[in-house]
Amino acid sequence: MPPRVANEALAAACDLMLAIDSGGVIRDIRLGADDLAGLGIETWLGRPFGETVGAESRGKAEELLAGTSDPGRWRQVNHPIAGGEVPIRYLMLDGTGDERLAIGRDMRAAAALQQRLLRAQQAMERDSLRLRQLEARYRLLFESASEAILVVDTASRRITDANPAARRLAGGGGLDGQPFVTIVHADDRDAATALLGAVAAAEQRHPGRIRLADGEAALMSATLFRQDRAAQLLVRLRPLAAEIEGPRDRPLSEVLERMPDAFVLTDRDLAVLACNAAFLDLVAEARDADVTGAPLPRWLGRPGIDVGLLEAQLREHGAVSNFSTIVRPRHGADLDVEVSAVKSADADGIRHGFTIRPVQPLAARGAGIAQPRSVEQLTELVGRVSLKEIVRESTDLIERLCIEAALAYTDDNRASAAEILGLSRQSLYSKLHRHGLGNLGDGE
Incomplete structure (x- = not known):
């Protein structure tokens, strides 16, 4: 076959063919793909092949020209053009005389596919990270909930997961894989199974009263949800003893937390043990942790005067009413207040309780004006x-x-x-x- 015919056949079979002389200069260009037309490739004619590639591809171009690459090995280089780059894979062949032929394939479609795959992989990694974060938050809520919560498979009625509160309610043993009815009193197992069946059938059911295996009465409720293409039941158990005795035995701190006046509890050295939200607002602190353990005189009274009088009154009389002093909040001007206090002694030692009431509207603090x-x-x-x-x-x-x-x-x-x-x-x-x-x- 004449060399000219062979060259034309090669040019038709590939996207690009370059004829390069012994000095590395491009002497002929043949395009086999219309997609490369109009990209300025014809301007490469008469230029060294190494000057048509990007800086990061110069080493590969030199290897192609020197013939140091493995025979039959394709090498990809990037050619800069207006608005971007054209990736082309070359195979270097011997031509006539000192001439060499660079057979090129346009890799833009493959590069675009690689970019799409990379973006898809990054999106999957972001979704995976988000799901892991959601799972971590769910697990934290599940494990820290004070209410007994169990996950029950609807088909087998076996427990697939249980939080620490549920395990404590069941006596501290392992629950995973156990039939749900094992934690229910024998006389109430039919009722518990019926409630689970009704919820699994998407019926609306109010919480039912059952007895646990140890005879303790509890309220049972369930919610249907789907996970991994399977239906699951989220079962909650609340002991009735807590429901009945809760209001009577509720800690006093819950009532004090709702008080409009500031309340603070200290030890014998006036270090803060607990306080309500009104006290935090009064002293302009954000969290309980910012005041717990700190000395109350940091905010209450004129330094070296009022607190000493308060302590003397508490030691002598055990209580003080309507003591006029000031509060020095973290931010803003001092505020005139009235303080009532009481001393209490128990097995844990001496404690002091203070109620603090501003004698002027709190709005005056926002204006930054401390009235004399x-x-x-x-x-x-x-x-x-x-x-x-x-x-x-x-x-x-x-x-x-x-x-x-x-x-x-x-x-x-x-x-x-x-x-x-x-x-x-x-x-x-x-x-x-x-x-x-x-x-x-x-x-x-």
């Missing part, structure tokens, strides 16, 4: 705090009232207010900050 004591409040401090402290309170009251009057007289012009008060602007700003007056973030 009135003259009557100041005189009530006689005998409870030192004269030095009363004088300091009086000075603060007069200073604040004068600053407020100056700001009102000058229509909140701080420069003019400082002038009529005989203060520098810097000194006025310092006092405004100390008393929590004005919006210091605003300009004049």
Whole structure:
């Protein structure tokens, strides 16, 4: 077969054929696929083959030209074009004389398929991670639930899973694989089986009363769900003893939690043991863990004065009513409050309970304004705090009232207010900050 005919046959059988001379320069280009037309491949004519490939493919191109690759081995290189790259696999053949023929196959379809497979794999990995996270959350809820919960197979009526509360209710033994009726009293097994059958048949059933194997009465309810193409029953058991005795024996903390006034329980050293939500709001803390174990004087009373008086009253009388003091929240201005407290001694030691009630609306805290004591409040401090402290309170009251009057007289012009008060602007700003007056973030 003449060489020209052979070359044309090769060009027709492949997507691309390049004739490359001994210097690595492309001398002829034949396209066997219309998809490659219009990509600028004809501009490669007269250029070195190594210059038509991307930087990461230069090594492969040199191996192809040098003939160091295994005979018959295809090598893929990427050719940069406008808007992207064209991946082509080449097989190098000997031509006539010093000429070599590079037979190429367009790999864009295969590359697109690989990208689709990669995206599909990544999507599956994301879905798998999401499902694992959901399973972990479900398992955490299932294991930590205080209510006895069992998963029962509808066909065999055997227990496939049970949480710790269910195992405790059944005496602590293993339940997986056991017939559900084994945890039910012999006289009530028919009723329990009937309830499960009714729920499995998609009938609406109210919780039924049964006796457990040890004779303890319980409320039983079930919900139908599907898992792994099989129907399962989620069975809940609630001992009737807990239903009956719960309201009578409910811990006092549940009632105190609903109180509108702040309540806090401390040990003999005034370290916080427990508190309600109102106390957290009052001291501007987010969680119980932020206050538990911390000293109550961190928030209550003027340092070194009020708490000492409170402790003395509790030691002497065992209780204190309507004690006027302040709360120093984590954020915001101090707040005037009234405190009632009681001391309790039991086997666990001495404890103190405090109820704290603001004597001004909580909305005043949001405005960042701490109201000064009135003259009557100041005189009530006689005998409870030192004269030095009363004088300091009086000075603060007069200073604040004068600053407020100056700001009102000058229509909140701080420069003019400082002038009529005989203060520098810097000194006025310092006092405004100390008393929590004005919006210091605003300009004049």
